[in-house]
Structure formats: C-alpha cells, structure tokens
Amino acid sequence: MTEYLAAVDIGGTNIRASVASIDGIHSKVKQDVMRVGDENTVPRQVDNLIAEACKDAGIDKKRISGVGISTCGPFDDNPRGKYELVVAPNICEGIARKEGRNNDWTGFPLRDYLSQSYERVEAGNDCTTAVNAEHMFGAGRGYDVVAYMTISTGIGGGVKSHGKLVLGRRNAGHFGHHKVVPNGRICGCGIRGHLEAHAAGPAIAAIYEEIMNRKIEVVDPKDKPKYVFDQFRRGDFVARRVISEAAGYIAQTLANVSADHDVQAFIFGGSMWNDKDVLQPLIEERFAECVHPTLGKDVAFKTAELEDRLGDIAALTMVLPADWVGAWQKTQPWQKPLETRVIKD
Ligand SMILES: [Zn+2]
Numbered sequence: 292m293t294e295y296l297a298a299v300d301i302g303g304t305n306i307r308a309s310v311a312s313i314d315g316i317h318s319k320v321k322q323d324v325m326r327v328g329d330e331n332t333v334p335r336q337v338d339n340l341i342a343e344a345c346k347d348a349g350i351d352k353k354r355i356s357g358v359g360i361s362t363c364g365p366f367d368d369n370p371r372g373k374y375e376l377v378v379a380p381n382i383c384e385g386i387a388r389k390e391g392r393n394n395d396w397t398g399f400p401l402r403d404y405l406s407q408s409y410e411r412v413e414a415g416n417d418c419t420t421a422v423n424a425e426h427m428f429g430a431g432r433g434y435d436v437v438a439y440m441t442i443s444t445g446i447g448g449g450v451k452s453h454g455k456l457v458l459g460r461r462n463a464g465h466f467g468h469h470k471v472v473p474n475g476r477i478c479g480c481g482i483r484g485h486l487e488a489h490a491a492g493p494a495i496a497a498i499y500e501e502i503m504n505r506k507i508e509v510v511d512p513k514d515k516p517k518y519v520f521d522q523f524r525r526g527d528f529v530a531r532r533v534i535s536e537a538a539g540y541i542a543q544t545l546a547n548v549s550a551d552h553d554v555q556a557f558i559f560g561g562s563m564w565n566d567k568d569v570l571q572p573l574i575e576e577r578f579a580e581c582v583h584p585t586l587g588k589d590v591a592f593k594t595a596e597l598e599d600r601l602g603d604i605a606a607l608t609m610v611l612p613a614d615w616v617g618a619w620q621k622t623q624p625w626q627k628p629l630e631t632r633v634i635k636d
Pocket residue numbers: 467468478479480481482485487
C-alpha cells in the first residue's frame with residue numbers, strides 16, 4: 292500500500308501543509324497562523340490543515356504515517372510533555388502581543404499534540420530543515436559536512452555532518468547569536484554584540500542611518516538594506532564601510548563554525564543573499580583571514596538552490612525514507628507546479 296507523509300511549514304505569518312507519496316506531492320493548503328486561544332490552538336490548526344490537505348489528495352487522514360515539520364523556533368523544554376515546546380517569538384507572545392492580538396501561550400506543544408494522532412512526528416527549526424533539504428536535493432549534494440546560513444531580517448543556520456543533523460540539545464546552529472562585538476549593539480535576544488545585531492538587514496540599515504545621521508527614504512522599509520547595497524555599488528564610502536564590517540562579522544562567525552565542524556561547504560540563502568555580488572567576495576576574503584588555514588582549505592561557498600520551493604520539502608526531509616530520497620533526486624517533484632489552496636479563517 293502506498294505510504295503517505297505530511298509536511299508542515301510554520302512561518303511567522305502562515306502555515307502550509309502538504310501531502311506526498313514517493314510519486315510526488317499531491318496537495319498543498321495554507322492558512323494564516325491563528326493567534327488567539329489556548330496553547331493547543333496552533334497544534335490543532337496544524338492537524339486541521341493536514342486533514343484539509345488529505346481531503347484534496349483524496350486520502351483518509353489515518354493513512355498518514357509520518358509528519359515532518361519545519362517551524363520558526365526556537366524550542367524549549369516542555370515540563371508537562373514528552374517533547375519540546377515551540378517558543379517562536381512571532382507566534383507566541385511578543386510580536387502577537389505587540390500587534391494587539393492577545394494570545395495565551397508562551398510556547399506550544401506541537402509534537403505532543405500531533406503524536407496522539409500520527410505514528411511519527413519530527414520537527415526541526417527552519418534552518419535545520421533547510422540544511423537537510425539542501426544536502427539531499429540542493430547545493431549541498433555530495434558533501435559530507437555542510438552548513439547553511441540565512442541572512443535576512445535575522446541570521447540563522449544549521450549544520451549537517453556525515454548524514455546527521457547537528458542539533459545539540461535542540462537549538463544548535465543559531466549562528467546569528469555568535470558574539471562578534473564586545474559590548475556591541477543589542478540583539479533581539481537581549482544580549483549585546485551578537486552577529487544578528489551587527490550584520491542582519493535591519494542592522495545594516497540602522498548603522499548606515501546612524502553614521503549618515505539621516506533616515507533612508509524608501510517606500511517599503513524592508514528595502515532599506517537593499518538601498519545600502521546599491522549605495523555600496525555606487526561607491527558610497529559609508530555604505531562600503533558598513534557592509535564590509537558586516538561581511539567581516541559574518542566571516543568571523545563562519546570561521547568559528549569551521550573551527551567547530553570542519554565544514555566542507557557553506558550554503559547561503561535569505562533576502563540579503565540577493566546582493567551576493569557584493570557580499571560573497573567580501574565574506575570569502577575575510578573568511579580566509581579568520582579561519583585556521585587547514586580548516587579553511589577547499590571550503591565551498593554556495594547559493595541555496597531550493598530557496599523558493601524549500602518550505603514543504605524541507606519539512607518533509609525530517610521524515611523522508613531513504614528510498615524516497617533516491618527517487619526524488621531523480622524526479623524532483625518540487626519542480627512540478629501545484630496550486631496551493633488558501634483556507635480562510
Ligand atoms: Zn542574540
């Protein structure tokens with residue numbers, strides 16, 4: 292009998308669920324994250340979305356043998372359950388509270404809830420699942436030790452070494468929280484001098500604005516980092532300084548990761564990697580200055596290949612059987628267009 296798996300991708304704004312078999316991906320649905328209710332609100336929503344995806348695929352939900360989850364993190368202990376709590380700040384209190392949409396949970400017991408209905412449930416944070424997917428199907432194929440770094444509004448990462456994800460207790464790979472500047476800028480986590488506070492997109496824009504003593508004027512504030520990169524290309528001295536420093540901090544962090552894991556290939560993604568023409572040469576140059584020469588030998592710097600199509604594939608890799616991996620490397624089912632059904636509240 293055909294085996295079916297479900298993939299769930301939980302982001303800050305919406306949740307996507309899909310159903311797949313070895314033959315490919317059969318259905319996709321998505322819905323905005325529910326932010327009001329009790330701690331089981333999101334787990335219940337995930338279960339409902341799997342049911343909706345099963346309906347579209349024409350199968351009974353009971354036939355799902357495994358659920359792979361990719362979620363924004365981090366994870367924390369759950370004193371009342373067997374598995375971890377997802378304590379993602381933009382779904383739990385914090386951002387939702389700031390938006391005036393109260394919710395009553397500070398973490399949600401996703402795996403505990405879903406394990407009541409499904410035989411196998413595995414979850415990873417979105418960078419952990421990304422490194423897994425890139426290693427199986429993307430830019431990391433053929434390497435034994437790969438690290439993924441996303442540079443965007445935040446900076447995250449994941450490491451896979453000799454077929455195994457490096458998870459630590461559960462939150463390994465938080466590259467954005469390497470300390471790079473003593474008493475530096477304050478990070479979202481509350482500690483000073485972390486990479487994210489000095490080299491992520493918003494940091495680059497803020498540092499540029501501070502030095503120039505003026506606001507960057509763009510229609511969408513999200514485009515501010517891009518403006519600084521454009522200024523870099525125009526030869527703006529301040530933009531050059533700000534971005535070179537950020538690239539230096541990123542390189543320093545990558546050298547630390549190399550010292551720990553002896554990485555063969557670094558794979559980069561995230562919105563700031565769209566400016567890789569500027570960023571990559573600077574990072575590579577500074578990396579060579581930071582890393583132990585033996586550890587820095589023959590290290591590849593690559594661009595993520597699955598980026599836009601990553602979500603469900605990344606989630607699914609958490610439960611993907613070995614024979615599917617081989618089959619999917621050939622058939623590449625994520626390339627086939629499949630409409631996502633949007634479910635309204
Ligand atoms: Zn931090």
